[in-house]
Amino acid sequence: MKVQVAIIGAGPSGLILGQLLAKAGIDAIILEAHTGEYVLGRIRAGVLEQVCVDLLDEAGVGARMHAQGLPHHGIELLVEGKRHRIDLHGLTGGKQVMVYGQTELTRDLMDARKAAGLTTVYEAKEVAISGFDGDHPTVSYVKDGIRHDIHCDFIAGCDGFHGVCRASVPKDSIRLFERIYPFGWLGLLSDTPPVCDELIYAKHPRGFALCSMRSRTRSRYYLQVPLSDKVDDWSDQRFWDELRLRLDAEARQSLVTGPALEKSIAPLRSFVAEPMRFGRLFLAGDAAHIVPPTGAKGLNLAASDVRFLGHALIEYYGGSSHGIDRYSERALRRVWKAERFSWWMTNLLHVFPDTLPFEQRALEAELDYVLHSHAGRTTLAENYVGLPFEE
Ligand code: FAS
Numbered sequence: 337m338k339v340q341v342a343i344i345g346a347g348p349s350g351l352i353l354g355q356l357l358a359k360a361g362i363d364a365i366i367l368e369a370h371t372g373e374y375v376l377g378r379i380r381a382g383v384l385e386q387v388c389v390d391l392l393d394e395a396g397v398g399a400r401m402h403a404q405g406l407p408h409h410g411i412e413l414l415v416e417g418k419r420h421r422i423d424l425h426g427l428t429g430g431k432q433v434m435v436y437g438q439t440e441l442t443r444d445l446m447d448a449r450k451a452a453g454l455t456t457v458y459e460a461k462e463v464a465i466s467g468f469d470g471d472h473p474t475v476s477y478v479k480d481g482i483r484h485d486i487h488c489d490f491i492a493g494c495d496g497f498h499g500v501c502r503a504s505v506p507k508d509s510i511r512l513f514e515r516i517y518p519f520g521w522l523g524l525l526s527d528t529p530p531v532c533d534e535l536i537y538a539k540h541p542r543g544f545a546l547c548s549m550r551s552r553t554r555s556r557y558y559l560q561v562p563l564s565d566k567v568d569d570w571s572d573q574r575f576w577d578e579l580r581l582r583l584d585a586e587a588r589q590s591l592v593t594g595p596a597l598e599k600s601i602a603p604l605r606s607f608v609a610e611p612m613r614f615g616r617l618f619l620a621g622d623a624a625h626i627v628p629p630t631g632a633k634g635l636n637l638a639a640s641d642v643r644f645l646g647h648a649l650i651e652y653y654g655g656s657s658h659g660i661d662r663y664s665e666r667a668l669r670r671v672w673k674a675e676r677f678s679w680w681m682t683n684l685l686h687v688f689p690d691t692l693p694f695e696q697r698a699l700e701a702e703l704d705y706v707l708h709s710h711a712g713r714t715t716l717a718e719n720y721v722g723l724p725f726e727e
């Protein structure tokens with residue numbers, strides 16, 4: 337089989353890239369290790385930057401997001417029992433974020449790809465890539481016990497943190513940067529009305545908590561938990577009781593509890609692989625970088641990567657290699673700014689078991705400065721809504 341681009345992974349990165357290429361008439365196949373239902377069952381991101389919203393519109397899949405998504409103009413930080421609203425809209429000259437779950441975004445992309453008759457091979461096993469250091473890369477996979485070979489011009493590694501693409505790069509050709517945090521996020525999804533109209537990021541001596549949502553009738557909550565905790569250690573009741581302890585009286589009053597539709601613990605890490613291009617292999621999204629979700633950047637970084645990559649590949653087939661030659665450098669400039677912001681927000685809002693007393697006070701003073709200075713609130717706001725693209 338011959339295609340122009342072989343995309344590995346049918347998460348947001350692969351699906352958005354597939355849409356951008358298809359709209360430009362570029363022939364791409366997507367190989368996904370799991371079933372579509374499994375991909376949809378992973379509960380992940382909930383906040384889209386304007387850049388991501390615009391990209392979904394460009395990809396032709398923004399209709400349901402605009403109909404059902406919730407535009408948000410601010411977030412609340414709850415610190416020492418006091419609320420501090422960060423006026424995202426006012427501090428950024430009118431920008432906003434869109435609350436719309438990654439599951440719904442992925443569903444929209446899958447539906448659009450199917451409606452266009454584009455090929456996604458689900459349950460593609462034993463995916464292997466080769467020849468990407470030359471001009472004729474190949475991808476092989478097994479489906480229903482039969483091995484298939486794909487000859488392509490380019491491979492897009494959109495296969496997430498545990499994927500095969502980054503793992504196929506020679507160790508001496510790649511540099512990894514990593515920070516693993518000494519805690520995880522226990523997430524709970526419930527069909528209950530959100531505790532507040534906007535998201536609440538709570539810093540508490542017992543640990544960080546986040547009150548988010550998927551709609552006006554479906555809520556998403558997170559608690560910072562030790563890495564040693566297991567989901568089975570947390571009954572629904574224990575979750576709700578702990579959440580109450582980390583919220584203020586107003587939120588405790590308005591909290592509506594209900595059975596967990598989903599409950600999971602995600603470890604937190606900061607991770608970047610450099611570069612993001614290896615000959616005719618490009619890495620995008622979680623295959624190249626991971627952020628702690630505190631800054632709501634993971635999905636949005638995936639979107640900005642594939643915006644750069646999609647436009648670069650379209651430019652290549654239009655006769656110029658300028659975009660693909662600059663892809664890694666341009667993507668990484670944006671990646672590292674989002675990595676810094678996510679790391680900064682995580683350090684400011686979480687309890688670190690072994691922080692030295694001086695550093696603890698310095699972090700408290702930094703948060704106090706940020707919340708009580710226009711410059712501090714502005715830097716938080718402009719990073720949260722998403723920095724402008726440097727074309
Ligand atoms: P993904 O991991 O979503 O998709 C990669 C795809 O490749 C998967 O479907 C996988 O099955 C497939 N794949 C892997 N190996 C393969 C192989 N060998 N062959 C074929 N296919 C293969 N971000 C936020 O902004 N906010 C959040 O709250 C948030 N919470 C998260 C919670 C968890 C538990 C995780 C893991 C991530 C979370 N993220 C969050 C980040 C998340 O949303 C990612 O940024 C986003 O899914 C990135 O999309 P992709 O790059 O497409 O990677």
Ligand code: PHB
Pocket residue numbers: 380381382383535546548549556629630631632633
């Ligand atoms: C979510 O709704 O899943 C969410 C929102 C904001 C974050 C992280 C997760 O920073």
